[in-house]
Amino acid sequence: MARKKKELILTQPVKEGVKLIKVRLDERTIITISDIKKLDFWKKRYPKAKVID
Numbered sequence: 001m002a003r004k005k006k007e008l009i010l011t012q013p014v015k016e017g018v019k020l021i022k023v024r025l026d027e028r029t030i031i032t033i034s035d036i037k038k039l040d041f042w043k044k045r046y047p048k049a050k051v052i053d
Contacts (some may be wrong), residue, residue, distance in 0.1 A: 020053040 012020075012032060020032045023039060025046040033039060042049050 023049055024052050025049050030043060 006051055018034055020034055021036060021039070022032055023042060024030050025042060026048065030052070031042070033042070039049070039051065
């Protein structure tokens with residue numbers, strides 16, 4: 001028998017009290033980080049990384 005397809009979850013769950021920061025690593029890749037200190041880690045790997053939100 002065929003199995004029912006799972007629904008895709010395309011958004012990240014919202015956590016209470018946590019401000020997420022969106023960072024564009026390159027022209028195609030956007031990530032979210034929870035702490036501005038983690039931006040230094042990503043800046044080492046992607047020098048053109050920018051905070052977008």
